[in-house]
Each structure stands twice: as C-alpha cells, then as structure tokens.
Amino acid sequence: MPFEQLSSRLTAIITKIKGQSTLDEKNMEGMLREIRLALLEADVNLSVINGFLNRVKEKSIGISLNAKVTPSNMVVKIVHDEIISILGQEISTLKYNTPMMIVAMVGLQGSGKTTSIAKLAHFLKTKQQKKVLLVAADLQRLAAVTQLKTLGNSIQVEVYSKEDSTPIQVVESALNYARVNGFNSVLVDTAGRLSIDEELMDELSTLKNKISFTDVLLSVDAMSGQDIINVAKRFNETIPLSGLFATKFDSDSKGGGVFSVVSLTGIKVKFVGVGEKIEDLELFYPDRYANRLLGMGDxxxxxxxxxxxxxxxxxxxxxxxxxxxxxxxxxxxxxxxxxxxxxxxxxxxxxxxxxxxxxxxxxxxxxxxxxxxxxxxxxxxxxxxxxxxxxxxxxxxxxxxxxxxxxxxxxxxxxxxxxxxxxxxxxxxxxxxxxxxxxxxxxxxxxxxxxxxxxx
Ligand SMILES: Nc1nc2c(ncn2[C@@H]2O[C@H](COP(=O)(O)OP(=O)(O)O)[C@@H](O)[C@H]2O)c(=O)[nH]1
Ligand SMILES: [Mg+2]
The missing domain is CATH 1.10.260.30 (Signal recognition particle, SRP54 subunit, M-domain)
Known part of the structure; x- marks a missing residue:
C-alpha cells in the first residue's frame, strides 16, 4: 500500500511544531518534505506530487493552531481530504440499473483482466443478482479462452466463445445469445498486449464503434510503475474508460502508479483485486482508503x-x-x-x-x-x-x-x-x-x- 509510513513520518515532524500558533511556510516545510518523500517512495508521478503539495500547502498555511486542534490533526485532516478529493468522495459504481449491462475489461497482458472479469461476474451474480454471461473475446491466445472457461465453471457462470471469428463477431453474437436466453449482464474479456500496439487499439476501436458498452474498465496492476499513466491515457483515447479495476493490491507494491493515473485522468477506481481467488474483490471506498494510506488502518x-x-x-x-x-x-x-x-x-x-x-x-x-x-x-x-x-x-x-x-x-x-x-x-x-x-x-x-x- 502506498504511503504506509506517511502518518509516522508526519507524527515525527509534527512534534517539532507543537506549541506554535499558526501553520506557516516555515513550519510546514518539514512536513511537506516528508509528504513529498513518502509520495516519491510510493512511485507517484512528480507532477502529481507537486500539485498535491501545493494544494495541501494552500489549505494549511495561515490556519491557526490552538489547544483543540493540534497541528498533527490539522495536517492529517488536510492530507486526508486532499487524497479523497483525488480519489472521489464516494464509491464509484457500475451502471447496474440498465436492462443489459455490457461491460468490457481492457488492459495490458498480465494486468489481471481475465481474473478480474471473473471476479466481477461472481460479484454481479451473488451481490447484484444478475444473470451473467462471460464472453471470451481474447482471441490472441488460445489459453485465454480455456482460462476464462475454467473460471466461469468454478462460479457456475456460462462462458460464451466462438471459434474462427474476430473479437467483434464474438461480442455481437454473444449479445444476441444473451438477449435470447434472458441474460442481463454481459462481461467481455478482451485481449491484451505486452505494450500498447496499433493492432490492439484498432481492435478496441472497432468494439467501441459497434457496441454500446455500459462500462469499460481498465485493469491496472498496482505493481506497475508510472508507465501505466501513458498506457491509461492511450486506452482512454481509444475506448473511453468508465473506471479502473486496480489489481494486485495484496502485493507490497506502493501503488503510486494507480494513484497517479486517477490524479491525472480523473478516472476513478471502481474495484480492487486483493488476491488470486475469485472472492478477492473489494469495492473501492475512498474514505477508507485514505485512512489506510495514512497508516490508520481500516x-x-x-x-x-x-x-x-x-x-x-x-x-x-x-x-x-x-x-x-x-x-x-x-x-x-x-x-x-x-x-x-x-x-x-x-x-x-x-x-x-x-x-x-x-x-x-x-x-x-x-x-x-x-x-x-x-x-x-x-x-x-x-x-x-x-x-x-x-x-x-x-x-x-x-x-x-x-x-x-x-x-x-x-x-x-x-x-x-x-x-x-x-x-x-x-x-x-x-x-x-x-x-x-x-x-x-x-x-x-x-x-x-x-x-x-x-x-x-
Ligand atoms: N495476487 C494477485 N494476483 C492477481 C490479481 N489479479 C490477477 N492476478 C494474477 O495475475 C496474473 C495475470 O492475470 P490474468 O487475469 O491472466 O491477466 P490478463 O493477461 O490481463 O488476463 C495471474 O497469475 C493472476 O492470478 C490480484 O488481485 N492479486
Ligand atoms: Mg487474459
């Protein structure tokens, strides 16, 4: 998790400014430096850090301290609020209330698309009482279809696949199949690449033009660094993203890449993957997450x-x-x-x-x-x-x-x-x-x- 040490860093610094009457440039300096270091260590993008610090500074300076509000409480509150204003005030949901949910999972190879779309299928089935159809539209690798079928089997969710066809053909015929058979949620697993390439972008562009997705999620690996920022931007230009599915948050990674993506694109995190198992999915609660970032646990x-x-x-x-x-x-x-x-x-x-x-x-x-x-x-x-x-x-x-x-x-x-x-x-x-x-x-x-x- 990013910023794990932030609160202890701040606590150490803050003891130094106890007893002063206002937060000013000078006594904020040490704190801002610690926040910067914590963010840098978390591999947060530099321009994101600068913006973040400016806003924290703006909101802090001039605030008078008194016995009721300690500097530590004050700064923790301001940093907490700032993180939340980036991540979103509330949980960001999918469009559940629609006659037919059509959700695509896109992202680089290995980022966790297939695993995550299966987790989502399980979630929609058990928590939203949806009748879910999974669609195997990753035709890059044969194993991808098998992987999805195995996952679908384990949660009793049907997996639609079609040999000798293009991704768009698979999705179109899956939609027909879904309508005829009373499904109300169609979840599409798409192909990835090791990095952005034109062929993949064309494929996604065709999907975007022909299918009215109710949500498009980008799976982003918490362990990926800042290169994920450009990846997210390119995907978003090709097929507008409605949210992020942040995977591998159970790792020890700092997750600064994901935080940077949200900060720079405004695309919110909707789900978090916290393990390899099908139940390892969590909704993303910004306020809880902010507390976690600050080391206050949850x-x-x-x-x-x-x-x-x-x-x-x-x-x-x-x-x-x-x-x-x-x-x-x-x-x-x-x-x-x-x-x-x-x-x-x-x-x-x-x-x-x-x-x-x-x-x-x-x-x-x-x-x-x-x-x-x-x-x-x-x-x-x-x-x-x-x-x-x-x-x-x-x-x-x-x-x-x-x-x-x-x-x-x-x-x-x-x-x-x-x-x-x-x-x-x-x-x-x-x-x-x-x-x-x-x-x-x-x-x-x-x-x-x-x-x-x-x-x-
Ligand atoms: N620890 C952990 N592993 C994950 C998570 N999500 C996916 N994985 C693993 O990441 C690897 C790649 O996942 P996969 O779904 O095949 O990625 P895809 O190529 O994007 O479809 C697999 O070994 C998954 O088990 C997660 O939230 N936590
Ligand atoms: Mg896959």
Missing amino acids: IVSLVEKAQETIDQKQAVNVAQKMMSGQFDFNDMLEQINQVSKMGSLKNMMKMLPGANKMMPNIDDDVANANLKKTKAIIQSMTKEERANPALLKQPRKERIAKGSGQPLLVVNQTIMQLEQTKEQMKQVMKFQGGAASSLSAGSNTKRNPNKRKNKR
Whole structure:
C-alpha cells in the first residue's frame, strides 16, 4: 500500500511544531518534505506530487493552531481530504440499473483482466443478482479462452466463445445469445498486449464503434510503475474508460502508479483485486482508503470482512476487545479461531490500524504455523489461567509446555505476546483517537462508533 509510513513520518515532524500558533511556510516545510518523500517512495508521478503539495500547502498555511486542534490533526485532516478529493468522495459504481449491462475489461497482458472479469461476474451474480454471461473475446491466445472457461465453471457462470471469428463477431453474437436466453449482464474479456500496439487499439476501436458498452474498465496492476499513466491515457483515447479495476493490491507494491493515473485522468477506481481467488474483490471506498494510506488502518473493513464469515456479535466483540486492549487468553483463542475462518492473515492484518508497523512482512504459512502453536499452548491452560494470565508462574508454565508439546521458551513468548498486543493496541488507539477527532467532520467516523468511544 502506498504511503504506509506517511502518518509516522508526519507524527515525527509534527512534534517539532507543537506549541506554535499558526501553520506557516516555515513550519510546514518539514512536513511537506516528508509528504513529498513518502509520495516519491510510493512511485507517484512528480507532477502529481507537486500539485498535491501545493494544494495541501494552500489549505494549511495561515490556519491557526490552538489547544483543540493540534497541528498533527490539522495536517492529517488536510492530507486526508486532499487524497479523497483525488480519489472521489464516494464509491464509484457500475451502471447496474440498465436492462443489459455490457461491460468490457481492457488492459495490458498480465494486468489481471481475465481474473478480474471473473471476479466481477461472481460479484454481479451473488451481490447484484444478475444473470451473467462471460464472453471470451481474447482471441490472441488460445489459453485465454480455456482460462476464462475454467473460471466461469468454478462460479457456475456460462462462458460464451466462438471459434474462427474476430473479437467483434464474438461480442455481437454473444449479445444476441444473451438477449435470447434472458441474460442481463454481459462481461467481455478482451485481449491484451505486452505494450500498447496499433493492432490492439484498432481492435478496441472497432468494439467501441459497434457496441454500446455500459462500462469499460481498465485493469491496472498496482505493481506497475508510472508507465501505466501513458498506457491509461492511450486506452482512454481509444475506448473511453468508465473506471479502473486496480489489481494486485495484496502485493507490497506502493501503488503510486494507480494513484497517479486517477490524479491525472480523473478516472476513478471502481474495484480492487486483493488476491488470486475469485472472492478477492473489494469495492473501492475512498474514505477508507485514505485512512489506510495514512497508516490508520481500516477497522470498518475489518469488521465487515469478519461479519461475512462469522457471527456478527462475535465480530463486534473481537473488534472491541482488540481496541480496548483488555483481552485475555480466552479472547486470544477466539481470535485465532476466527482469523483462521477469515482466510489470509496477511490481508486481515493489513486492515488493522498500526498492524503494518507491528508486523511488516507477514508470511501466511509461517503465521499459520505460529497460530497453531499458540492455540496448542492456550488450550493447555486451565480456564482460570486463560482468564487471569497473572497466575502463570513457573510450575504452571512448565506444565503448559509439556501439555502443548512446546518449549518453555515459546510458552513464555506467548505470554509476552499477550502483554505486547494489549500494549500495542492501546498505543494504536491513542493515535487513532487523536486523528479521529480531527476527522470527525468526515463521513468515516459516522460508520465507526468505536473510534468515537475510544476518543477520550
Ligand atoms: N495476487 C494477485 N494476483 C492477481 C490479481 N489479479 C490477477 N492476478 C494474477 O495475475 C496474473 C495475470 O492475470 P490474468 O487475469 O491472466 O491477466 P490478463 O493477461 O490481463 O488476463 C495471474 O497469475 C493472476 O492470478 C490480484 O488481485 N492479486
Ligand atoms: Mg487474459
């Protein structure tokens, strides 16, 4: 994720200007430099950075600081607002309310078109109750049709293909087939190239002229650099894009290319791909994303994701316990069980405030093995010990080590881990509380009552 370190950078600088009465050229200088560095490191385009900084500066300078509004809150709020004004105030959706959705996925080879259009098919089918037809119009590579068919099969969505024809012929006959057979969503997977070439542009241009697409999405790889800016511009000139499908956001990439594209073209991100599996699709929420960019994590998505997999009440409990910093080994065990149900720990941790700092490079396999060990240790504790970790003195620890088949050292580590987690969550909440109060005019706080509760 881009800008992961931005908030910690700012926090470091901001302590220096505490006690000054207004934000001015001089005391803003250090902060602006840190923002610039964070953006540069995220591989954001230089002209985007300059514009961004100018606007942040314009909005900041002259603002008077008082006891109620700390400089840190102020700048976080301004940067947050600026990011949102680039990414969009609200989620950007597809044209769902139309008798026949016709959506094309375009983009370079390997950017994730086929994977993403299948994710979208699954999403439309399950979340929008659409009757979806996938269309294999990537006739560049034979394997592309097979790949789409395999994906379609796995989600029970029919895939239309036609041998010995051009892409436009495939799409036209797929549309006829869809009309006759009562489909209301036609999703077209198109061919890509390693880079922009005329043949591809001609192909897309023909499609654009003959088919009334309700949406055209460009799949952009979060790992691509700034060259994606020109790619996006060329595609947009050839076949007007209605949105971006940003793929591979589960990678460690900074994603500055995608941010630059949005900033320079105004084309919004509609969906985000966060893994290779068909369910790994998320809507793009600018306000949450901005919070994530600022390193504040995203409790909202965490809770929502949890709600999809586990009992709602439990989800809220886990989140609240995590945030209150008051959990014991019973809670830790419950958490481990729930995390295992929710899938990738890495993805989950990304959404937790401050988690990227605590655990920068989670390896899912290692993490799962560790979870298993921890679970064995907790299960070897008595009820009383789980609820009251202070009871865990030497003889008990030895008994637990034996019972769980883990070395004493690991038992000690587990106990320490509980203490550390409590401490870290308290720290995170302190920081979040500060930032949240400055953002209370934003829409994100409304959806997050817990933040408010923990403010003071
Ligand atoms: N980790 C991850 N991999 C992805 C994502 N989207 C696509 N991929 C992978 O990227 C590779 C290329 O995807 P594909 O859909 O074939 O790209 P296309 O050539 O544009 O159709 C495949 O290995 C996909 O599994 C994503 O969101 N996360
Ligand atoms: Mg493909």
